[in-house]
Amino acid sequence: MGEPVGRPVVRTLIEKMRADPATLDGAVAAVRRQSPLVGRLPEHQVRRHVAALLDVVASAFAHSPAAHSAAAAADGPVSGGGNGIGTGTGEGELGASAAVADRLAFDRAIQGVPLAALLDGFQAGRVYALSRLIDEARAAQATEELFDALGELDAYSHELRNRLIDAYRAREEELGRSGYSARARALRELLLGEPTAAPPEALLEPGLRYHCLIADVTDPHRAAPTEAVLVSGGGVSGFVDGQLCSATPRLPAPERVGDLLVIATPAVRIAQLADAYRAAAAAMAAARARGLRGLRSVTDMAVPAAVHAxxxxxxxxxxxxxxxxxxxxxxxxxxxxxxxxxxxxxxxxxxxxxxxxxxxxxxxxxxxxxxxxxxxxxxxxxxxxxxxxxxxxxxxxxxxx
The missing domain is CATH 1.10.10 (Arc Repressor Mutant, subunit A)
Known part of the structure; x- marks a missing residue:
C-alpha cells in the first residue's frame, strides 16, 4: 500500500515554510500578541521555543508510519512505529516532543507564566502556522486527500499540547512543594507594583533596605549558579518579565559576578522596590545594547539608559x-x-x-x-x-x- 496522496505535497509545503524566515517571525509575533504575559518575556527566548515546537510537529509528521507505509510494505514493519504522537510516530519523535514540551513547561513555570497564558500562546502559534500551510495548499490547488493530510498534521499539534499541559502541571506541583513558586510570585508582584497575596513583610524584613538586582540571565535552566550569587547577601530571587532578579540587603562581590552583566540599584525601602526595578530594567536594556559586563550601578548607567529609551x-x-x-x-x-x-x-x-x-x-x-x-x-x-x-x-x- 503506497503513501497517501496528499502527504508528499504537504511535506513539500512544510519544508518550503520552514526554509522561509517569515514563518518563524509570524508565529512568534502571533504568540506574543495573543499572550501578553508571554509577550513580556525576552523575544529571543520565545523564538527559541516556537522554533522547537514547529520543528517537532513537522518532524513527527514526516517520520510517522504513514509516511513510510510504502517502505513498510516492501521491507517489513518500521522500527518503533505505533508508539508516538497522534497516529503514531517513532520512539525518536516521541522523545523529542516530550523533551520540547518539558523544556517549555519548565521555563514558563519558573518564569511565572500561568498555564492559560502559555496555552493562549501555543494556540496562536498553531493557528498561524496551520493557516499559512492551508493558504499554500490552496495556492497549490490542493485535493481533498491533501486536506486529510493537513488534518493529520494538526492532530500532532493537539497531542503536543496535551503533553505540554501534563509537563506544566508536574513542574508546577514540584515548584509548589519546594516553596519556590510562592517566593518568586511574591517577588514579581512586589517588583511590578501589583497587589500581593501576602504582605511584603512575609518576604522581606521591614526594617531593612534592599538593592534591586537584575542579571542578564533569561534561561531558567542556567539560572541556579547566578541565583546563588545574587542572594549571597540574603534576600530573595526569581524571574520577573523573563529576567533573573533579586531583592537583597547586601550587594554581591564584583569578583563573584565576574563577566556576567548585573545591574544594581541603591538600597531602598521595600515600598520603593517597584520604582527601583523599573530603573534597573531601563539600565539593563542600555547596558545589554552596549555589550557591557560585570556589576553595574544603575546610577552609572543614567545617561546611557535615558539615551537608549x-x-x-x-x-x-x-x-x-x-x-x-x-x-x-x-x-x-x-x-x-x-x-x-x-x-x-x-x-x-x-x-x-x-x-x-x-x-x-x-x-x-x-x-x-x-x-x-x-x-x-x-x-x-x-x-x-x-x-x-x-x-x-x-x-x-x-x-x-
Missing amino acids: QPRIGRFLAEQRLSRLDPAEQFHRLLAETALAYLEHGRRVETTAAALHVHPNTVKHRLRRFGALTDFDEPPEPGDTLEHSVRWWWALRAWLE
Whole structure:
C-alpha cells in the first residue's frame, strides 16, 4: 500500500515554510500578541521555543508510519512505529516532543507564566502556522486527500499540547512543594507594583533596605549558579518579565559576578522596590545594547539608559547635525569616532590621542576636517556648555550606531 496522496505535497509545503524566515517571525509575533504575559518575556527566548515546537510537529509528521507505509510494505514493519504522537510516530519523535514540551513547561513555570497564558500562546502559534500551510495548499490547488493530510498534521499539534499541559502541571506541583513558586510570585508582584497575596513583610524584613538586582540571565535552566550569587547577601530571587532578579540587603562581590552583566540599584525601602526595578530594567536594556559586563550601578548607567529609551531623538539630532556626513564613507566614520572620543575625554586632545593611539596632531587634523563638515566648532550659548556637549555626544553615538 503506497503513501497517501496528499502527504508528499504537504511535506513539500512544510519544508518550503520552514526554509522561509517569515514563518518563524509570524508565529512568534502571533504568540506574543495573543499572550501578553508571554509577550513580556525576552523575544529571543520565545523564538527559541516556537522554533522547537514547529520543528517537532513537522518532524513527527514526516517520520510517522504513514509516511513510510510504502517502505513498510516492501521491507517489513518500521522500527518503533505505533508508539508516538497522534497516529503514531517513532520512539525518536516521541522523545523529542516530550523533551520540547518539558523544556517549555519548565521555563514558563519558573518564569511565572500561568498555564492559560502559555496555552493562549501555543494556540496562536498553531493557528498561524496551520493557516499559512492551508493558504499554500490552496495556492497549490490542493485535493481533498491533501486536506486529510493537513488534518493529520494538526492532530500532532493537539497531542503536543496535551503533553505540554501534563509537563506544566508536574513542574508546577514540584515548584509548589519546594516553596519556590510562592517566593518568586511574591517577588514579581512586589517588583511590578501589583497587589500581593501576602504582605511584603512575609518576604522581606521591614526594617531593612534592599538593592534591586537584575542579571542578564533569561534561561531558567542556567539560572541556579547566578541565583546563588545574587542572594549571597540574603534576600530573595526569581524571574520577573523573563529576567533573573533579586531583592537583597547586601550587594554581591564584583569578583563573584565576574563577566556576567548585573545591574544594581541603591538600597531602598521595600515600598520603593517597584520604582527601583523599573530603573534597573531601563539600565539593563542600555547596558545589554552596549555589550557591557560585570556589576553595574544603575546610577552609572543614567545617561546611557535615558539615551537608549529615546532612540528617535538621537536620530533627529544626527540628521540635524551630521547631514553632510555619509555613513558609508569610512573616513567620515573615522572623523565622527574621533569627535566622539574627544567629547568623552573632556575635550582634551592629548587624552583623546592616547585613547585612540594616534599623535595629538592627528586628532587636531581630524577635528578640523570634522568641523569643516559640521557645526562642531561653533561655541555654545552662555550657560549651555554641558547640554551642548551632550547633544553632540548623543548625535554622534546615534549616527555611528
